[in-house]
Amino acid sequence: MGDKAKRADARRNEEALLAAAAAVFVTSGVDAPVRDIAARAGVGVGTIYRHFPTRAELVIAVYRHQVDACAEAGPTLLADCATPREALTRWIDLFVDFLVTKHGLRSDNAALHTYFIDRLVPACADLLAAAGIAPDVTAYELMRGIGNLCVDAAPGYNPRNLVALLIAGLPETEPETEPETESGPRPGSRTAAG
Amino acid sequence: MGDKAKRADARRNEEALLAAAAAVFVTSGVDAPVRDIAARAGVGVGTIYRHFPTRAELVIAVYRHQVDACAEAGPTLLADCATPREALTRWIDLFVDFLVTKHGLRSDNAALHTYFIDRLVPACADLLAAAGIAPDVTAYELMRGIGNLCVDAAPGYNPRNLVALLIAGLPETEPETEPETESGPRPGSRTAAG
DNA sequence: TAACGATACGGAACACGGTTCCGTTTGTCG
DNA sequence: CGACAAACGGAACCGTGTTCCGTATCGTTA
Known part of the structure; x- marks a missing residue:
């Protein structure tokens, strides 16, 4: 059935x-x-x-749909990208998309937030593990941090820039490529932030 | 002007x-x-x-009006009642009326809550002082406690009964009339609680 | 392929909320 | 009393979500 x-x-x-x-x-x-x-x-x-059946249910459906899409993108990116690190970067990009898009929804319904956490934290954790990020930061912490960076994107404040800084600073226990310089975070994957 | x-x-x-x-x-x-x-x-x-001008402003006006009425009732009751204690009891009765009435409003607007506090705490404090209630309980504490007792009056739970208990237990530093018995709070001023 | 019944569609119509508009009433003042 | 500004009432308006039903489409079966 x-x-x-x-x-x-x-x-x-x-x-x-x-x-x-x-x-x-x-x-x-x-x-x-x-x-x-x-x-x-x-x-x-x-x-x-x-x-x-009702407007509210459409909103919920959209939310769940987006969460699902984001969660399912994890394994896909891992398979398609050259390095796990890149997959992580790209996934976070999607995640930020989602956050910016839906900044108003989460506060509505507690159950939705639970779904959000249950579905996305494991996805993020897998990416982190694959990228060999040290367990200094948990998936939840990272997502939470990114989420906080994304609250109300006013003109003159582009959350993506800050998020880029954040992920540039993520430590690796098993580094795959040595950074050339220490002078600052390189915008490795330029995203459509304008 | x-x-x-x-x-x-x-x-x-x-x-x-x-x-x-x-x-x-x-x-x-x-x-x-x-x-x-x-x-x-x-x-x-x-x-x-x-x-x-707008529906919201009516709501605010009603709220303020009720707060004002309650605050101004303090001195009036003090002047009209036989004992300060009775004035206090009656005032708390009014206060409970107000709380039961407006259980939904305070959460809306923070400024309204400030007004509520600023206006009503002094009024209550005056009553307490006049009634010779020991400063064990502050006006704010008492109002807060009553407020908490009054959250959602479901069938089978009448906040007034609990509030009556509470005020019956208020200590007095300078007792004016000795209670005849200790067996229980006498419903001194019977109020329309039904 | 053609016909047909179930399924889904579109959008006008409805219910219901806040707000505006304006002809009518009423209070006030000389 | 008469005139005029102030205030009134409530129909009308606009923008919501939701329902209804005649029509179009899909998929199946002959």
Whole structure:
């Protein structure tokens, strides 16, 4: 049970709604009108309500979807990147995306935050272990720190710059490549921060 | 300044609105529709908005009004009651009324809570001093304690009973009347607790 | 492939909230 | 009393979330 044979367009629309809602939430906040989300997804409002019984449930679904995507990106990056360290860097980039996107959601629902922690901390821990980061910092600590750096990105304060500094400073127990200089953190993986 | 010569009906309506809003908030909560408040006050919604620019400001005004009423009742009771102790008891009764009424408001606005404290603690302190209550308990402590007793009055839990116990136990440094028995707190001033 | 029934869709319509607007009423003052 | 500013009432407006139902589409079966 559970795998109801849903029609293809239904699945497509659900996916589109999740993506559209996420996008709209970024620009207009979590209180964006349902109609805006429907428009962005190119569907009618009725479609939203067939997939998500209520507005709140859509918000929750988006949140979980994003958490899942972030968690699942861990193993993928590990497999695709040249070094675990790069995978970690890239993953944190995704994580920051998520944080910046959803800065308003977590406070709403405690259960969501639990899900967030349970799902993402292990993913992060795996990356850290693979990259050979010393256990001086736990995954939770790191995520928490990054999260704190990302609270309200005002003009003139770009969280990504600070996060870049943070991950540049992460120690390694089994260093793979020796840094050439000690003079400062090199922006190893330039990200689309503008 | 400030005493703009307002028309009599205007002042009357403002007063009625404050009272009506307070009453509606008790039964329907702070989120009660503006229309309900207008109906209860026997005025049109337009009248609300002439007196209070926005719904939120009405809520604030009601809160302040209640705080003021409670604070000003202190001296009045002291003058009118047979003993300071009775004045204190009656005042606490008013205070509990207020707490039960406005259980939801304080969390909204920090400034309101400050006003609440600044205005009511001195009033309570005066009553305590007049009643000759030993400084074992400060006015703030007492109010805080009563406040805590009053959080969510569920069926089967009547905060007033507990508060009665509390004030019955207040020590006196200069007792004016010796209690006849020790067997239990006498309901000296029977209040409308039902 | 054609027909058909279940499934999903779109968006107008509804319920309900705060707020505004304006014709009417009423208090006040000379 | 008469006039005029002040205040009133409540219909109308706008922006929400949600429901409803006629229509379009998908997937299956003949």
